[in-house]
Amino acid sequence: MVGFTIGYTGGVYDRAGERRLDEVWIAAEIAAGRCRVLPVWRDRNLVGGFPGAAPRAAFLGNGTADALLAAGETIFLGVAAGIAVFAVDLSERDETEAAFGLGAYAEIRGLSALLPPDEAALLATARGLCHWHRTHRFCGSCGHPTESREAGHSRTCTNPACGRSHYPRLDPAVIMLVESVDDAGRPVCLLGHNARFPEGVFSTLAGFVEIGETLEQAVARELGEEVGIVVDAVTYRASQPWPFPSSIMLGFTAHGRFAPPRPDGVEVVEARWLTIDDLALAADWEEEGAPLRLPRRDSIARFLIESWRAEHAR
Numbered sequence: 429m430v431g432f433t434i435g436y437t438g439g440v441y442d443r444a445g446e447r448r449l450d451e452v453w454i455a456a457e458i459a460a461g462r463c464r465v466l467p468v469w470r471d472r473n474l475v476g477g478f479p480g481a482a483p484r485a486a487f488l489g490n491g492t493a494d495a496l497l498a499a500g501e502t503i504f505l506g507v508a509a510g511i512a513v514f515a516v517d518l519s520e521r522d523e524t525e526a527a528f529g530l531g532a533y534a535e536i537r538g539l540s541a542l543l544p545p546d547e548a549a550l551l552a553t554a555r556g557l558c559h560w561h562r563t564h565r566f567c568g569s570c571g572h573p574t575e576s577r578e579a580g581h582s583r584t585c586t587n588p589a590c591g592r593s594h595y596p597r598l599d600p601a602v603i604m605l606v607e608s609v610d611d612a613g614r615p616v617c618l619l620g621h622n623a624r625f626p627e628g629v630f631s632t633l634a635g636f637v638e639i640g641e642t643l644e645q646a647v648a649r650e651l652g653e654e655v656g657i658v659v660d661a662v663t664y665r666a667s668q669p670w671p672f673p674s675s676i677m678l679g680f681t682a683h684g685r686f687a688p689p690r691p692d693g694v695e696v697v698e699a700r701w702l703t704i705d706d707l708a709l710a711a712d713w714e715e716e717g718a719p720l721r722l723p724r725r726d727s728i729a730r731f732l733i734e735s736w737r738a739e740h741a742r
């Protein structure tokens with residue numbers, strides 16, 4: 429669907445997982461001086477150009493990168509265009525010093541539509557892995573410090589009596605468009621206004637998957653809790669990496685019984701059944717002040733809405 433690509437899904441680089449334990453290969457790549465390093469500073473990525481022009485990932489130059497790589501604690505992200513790419517967390521440094529005059533540290537959540545798709549995916553991955561390392565410096569089993577292993581893809585407890593390995597965790601979240609047919613026989617979809625959304629924005633509903641439930645059960649439970657709608661026929665559609673800090677969004681459509689939604693008033697403050705004609709009148713996210721605005725064009729929420737709209741277009 430042209431114009432509605434899901435953000436952060438353009439990761440065309442090779443993750444080269446088999447190289448994570450290949451210390452000889454990694455050392456040779458570093459020694460050859462052809463690696464690229466993406467720095468992260470407290471959940472922000474270094475970008476050049478922005479805000480004066482379109483943002484681009486800022487890779488550290490050879491001299492700076494080599495020193496950081498030699499010092500260790502870098503995370504091997506993979507191979508892009510034949511070149512090994514690493515991430516490094518510079519959160520302990522002064523922000524300006526850590527930018528090396530190459531750009532500024534920016535919150536990339538929401539910038540994916542402006543970045544080249546492959547760079548958006550790399551930056552998001554770098555951010556997510558650096559966040560995981562920063563928040564897993566101690567063993568959850570025994571409290572001793574942990575050390576990075578597998579070129580940054582695991583951490584191991586330094587307590588010989590424990591030695592437990594820890595791996596990056598993802599928090600799965602379901603996001604779902606509910607479709608139905610109204611009393612006049614028209615196809616409708618249910619969108620909600622979350623308490624955290626800007627004024628006028630209506631989107632698909634979402635929530636975290638709980639331990640012990642299936643994705644389909646999570647979809648049904650969240651819709652019951654948030655808007656009091658009973659659904660069946662839950663169908664998987666697409667996913668979006670969301671390492672802000674550690675989620676993956678799993679997109680579904682579900683068929684709901686047409687009834688007045690009952691927003692919980694806490695997460696969802698308003699919910700509406702909308703027809704194709706209602707959606708045609710809706711504005712884009714950027715159009716502040718419009719009474720009904722749709723989510724960003726690169727979000728999985730928008731992808732679900734536009735897919736539904738396309739399926740029911742007359």
Ligand SMILES: [Zn+2]
Pocket residue numbers: 567568569570571572585586587590591592
């Ligand atoms: Zn331990």
